Amino acid sequence: MSKQTVRDVNVAGKRVLVRVDFNVPLEHGVVVDDTRIQAALPTIRYLLDNGAAVILMSHLGRPKGKSSFDLRMDPVAARLSKLLGRQVQKLDDCIGPQVQAVCRSLERGDVVLLENTRFHDEEKANDPDFAAQLAALGDLYVNDAFGTAHRAHASTEGIARAVRERGGAAVAGFLMEQELSFLGQAVDDPERPFVAIMGGAKISDKIGVIEQLLERCDRLLIGGGMANTFFKAMGFEMGDSLVEEDAVATAAALLEQGKSRLVLPVDAVIADAFENDAHMRVVAPDQVPAGWRVLDIGPNTLKTFESALGGARTVVWNGPLGVFEMPAFAKGTLAVAKLLAGLDATTIVGGGDSVAAVRQSGLMDQFTHVSTGGGASLELLEGKTLPGVAALSDW
Numbered sequence: 001m002s003k004q005t006v007r008d009v010n011v012a013g014k015r016v017l018v019r020v021d022f023n024v025p026l027e028h029g030v031v032v033d034d035t036r037i038q039a040a041l042p043t044i045r046y047l048l049d050n051g052a053a054v055i056l057m058s059h060l061g062r063p064k065g066k067s068s069f070d071l072r073m074d075p076v077a078a079r080l081s082k083l084l085g086r087q088v089q090k091l092d093d094c095i096g097p098q099v100q101a102v103c104r105s106l107e108r109g110d111v112v113l114l115e116n117t118r119f120h121d122e123e124k125a126n127d128p129d130f131a132a133q134l135a136a137l138g139d140l141y142v143n144d145a146f147g148t149a150h151r152a153h154a155s156t157e158g159i160a161r162a163v164r165e166r167g168g169a170a171v172a173g174f175l176m177e178q179e180l181s182f183l184g185q186a187v188d189d190p191e192r193p194f195v196a197i198m199g200g201a202k203i204s205d206k207i208g209v210i211e212q213l214l215e216r217c218d219r220l221l222i223g224g225g226m227a228n229t230f231f232k233a234m235g236f237e238m239g240d241s242l243v244e245e246d247a248v249a250t251a252a253a254l255l256e257q258g259k260s261r262l263v264l265p266v267d268a269v270i271a272d273a274f275e276n277d278a279h280m281r282v283v284a285p286d287q288v289p290a291g292w293r294v295l296d297i298g299p300n301t302l303k304t305f306e307s308a309l310g311g312a313r314t315v316v317w318n319g320p321l322g323v324f325e326m327p328a329f330a331k332g333t334l335a336v337a338k339l340l341a342g343l344d345a346t347t348i349v350g351g352g353d354s355v356a357a358v359r360q361s362g363l364m365d366q367f368t369h370v371s372t373g374g375g376a377s378l379e380l381l382e383g384k385t386l387p388g389v390a391a392l393s394d395w
Ligand code: ADP
Pocket: 199, 200, 201, 202, 205, 223, 224, 225, 226, 242, 294, 295, 296, 318, 319, 320, 321, 322, 323, 324, 325, 350, 351, 352, 353, 354, 355, 374
């Protein structure tokens, strides 16, 4: 990786500012899923073990630039305290004289968590003055918040520049490093055959990713709602299926670009209503009757996908292959998760819903890499530079 990481800097006796992604779901003031907190532990522990004092910062929810009682970081600090087995002091703001005083007095092994950075409008506006105030709280900066690295905000981008402008280092944490190396490598220099699988609702969300992957992969398998728009471009009637009329021309262009590398479903599970207990049938993609809709890939498509995945050394998957939220239409997605889990290949899954589906399959730990960042992972797969990464110190 071209960016420095926590391993490249001396942190002993330093006050280290760490941007983490603690944007976790809360219910009644309690953290209900601490996956993201757990994901940041290796970096935090490393810093503490190496003699740093740690100043953590994150956004939480969408407070729209005002402080909001329900989006304070207190429940997060409580959970982190428990996970780390040491006291984590939560401060009542992320800038200002009191915060400065506490940060100045920190000693090796201390951990503080600043208040929700999005209580200030200046965070999302990437206000340079606000970023400089955050930067002034510590000696060096670590970004371990991959999930927000595609946003140029004060705590992700501005702060890194501010720290570097005064001669300090701004480096990647372990989670960030892992995400960049797996997703970056898959796009830049994949071990081949490289097979990509794309699904989800819409082509329009993911045109850039499809184009990029089509250029680089050996095969691109398409499923989910987006396959319908490809079929429409081939002249098929898709009944009541989700079709993006606006994207039909794009789909036609992608068909032309992809040619033999594109693998489309050969059959589909259709239903007469968007309901789990609707009547279901399996038909060829050009046999969808009026009033019916495609909600999953069919059994022959699975066989086609299985052989297209044969011998693959790298697989990147984004987007569920059916409406997996309903058990009746989750079969295709779960079967593909199982196929990937059984491969002798580097398997990478990204995207909020795709990761939820993999979690649902119980096969999460059989994937090489499950990305923690939805939008950020797509932008990286699209070949874009993430502002939060670009701002870090180069090697
Ligand atoms: P990700 O979050 O992994 O990037 P998307 O948000 O693009 O994935 O797509 C996920 C959504 O796509 C799910 O809500 C799923 O129900 C929907 N979907 C998948 N297949 C179909 C289909 N055939 N018709 C309608 N929606 C679909």
